[in-house]
Amino acid sequence: MTDQRLAHKRILLKLSGEALAGEAEVGIDPKVLKRMALEIGQLVGIGVQVGIVVGGGNLFRGSELQQAGLDRVAGDHMGMLATVMNGIAMRDALERNNIKTRLMSAIPMSGVVDHYDRRAAVRHLHGGDVCIFVAGTGNPFFTTDTAACLRGIEITADIVIKATKVDGIYSADPVKFPDAVKYDTLTFDEVLAKQLGVMDLTAMCLCRDHNMPLRVFNMNKPGALLNLVVGEQEGTLVTR
Numbered sequence: 028m029t030d031q032r033l034a035h036k037r038i039l040l041k042l043s044g045e046a047l048a049g050e051a052e053v054g055i056d057p058k059v060l061k062r063m064a065l066e067i068g069q070l071v072g073i074g075v076q077v078g079i080v081v082g083g084g085n086l087f088r089g090s091e092l093q094q095a096g097l098d099r100v101a102g103d104h105m106g107m108l109a110t111v112m113n114g115i116a117m118r119d120a121l122e123r124n125n126i127k128t129r130l131m132s133a134i135p136m137s138g139v140v141d142h143y144d145r146r147a148a149v150r151h152l153h154g155g156d157v158c159i160f161v162a163g164t165g166n167p168f169f170t171t172d173t174a175a176c177l178r179g180i181e182i183t184a185d186i187v188i189k190a191t192k193v194d195g196i197y198s199a200d201p202v203k204f205p206d207a208v209k210y211d212t213l214t215f216d217e218v219l220a221k222q223l224g225v226m227d228l229t230a231m232c233l234c235r236d237h238n239m240p241l242r243v244f245n246m247n248k249p250g251a252l253l254n255l256v257v258g259e260q261e262g263t264l265v266t267r
């Protein structure tokens with residue numbers, strides 16, 4: 028395939044932590060990791076530059092730890108460290124499939140992962156390496172959705188793609204409301220006005236204010252990721 032057929036040449040892919048857990052919903056399922064690694068490898072093979080932000084919801088979420096009695100900032104630090112563990116697992120899966128990978132953390136962790144450096148990340152992307160960005164934004168009270176939009180804007184990705192367990196944005200959470208209706212396209216202001224909960228407000232506003240398109244799609248649908256980078260309709264596209 029030639030470069031001209033690609034709808035997106037540089038993407039920021041947000042992988043939800045829960046998606047890494049597969050059916051178990053907690054922990055990491057090696058079969059899911061392998062499948063995702065192969066799908067990401069297909070993109071690299073056709074010349075797409077891939078940045079990834081991984082979530083941590085399969086291990087820890089600060090808000091849930093706070094409800095269980097922990098200090099919120101301590102909980103958020105644990106959540107960010109959870110994303111580092113997921114990132115190490117994702118790097119391992121990619122490298123097992125001969126996909127060159129860089130793992131960069133917003134929180135310095137010498138000897139385990141590289142420290143995040145935007146200019147170095149862009150150089151690695153140009154060289155064909157997948158860059159995995161972990162530890163979110165490095166600050167408590169944020170989410171990895173916000174980190175994904177932030178990194179996407181920083182690396183001048185063409186689009187932020189949120190891979191999740193539902194196949195787009197619906198009129199209500201489709202997990203709780205099976206009658207909810209799916210949207211093919213939305214504007215950021217519509218998502219905000221309708222309070223559609225698929226992504227947090229900070230992340231949405233960041234994408235809107237920096238004119239960064241966002242697509243939400245189902246990572247459990249084989250081939251969907253490849254389809255959308257070649258411009259086919261998958262999930263829901265949100266634009267300004």
Ligand SMILES: Nc1ncnc2c1ncn2[C@@H]1O[C@H](COP(=O)(O)OP(=O)(O)OP(=O)(O)O)[C@@H](O)[C@H]1O
Pocket residue numbers: 042043044045046081082083084085088171172190191192193195196197198199200201202223224225226
């Ligand atoms: N209007 C909506 N349309 C689609 N999904 C929605 C909507 N409202 C809520 N959701 C829910 O949002 C979830 C998407 O969040 P997801 O679990 O992928 O990410 P996360 O919380 O960012 O990641 P992590 O699992 O790492 O914490 C979907 O699984 C869905 O159940």
Ligand SMILES: O=c1ccn([C@@H]2O[C@H](COP(=O)(O)O)[C@@H](O)[C@H]2O)c(=O)[nH]1
Pocket residue numbers: 044081082083084087088089090102103104105106107108109110162163164165166167168169170171172174
């Ligand atoms: O910038 C950030 C990103 C994340 N956190 C904490 O990590 C967990 C896991 O991230 P998810 O986005 O929920 O997958 C999150 O709940 C926060 O506790 C953070 O503090 N700062």
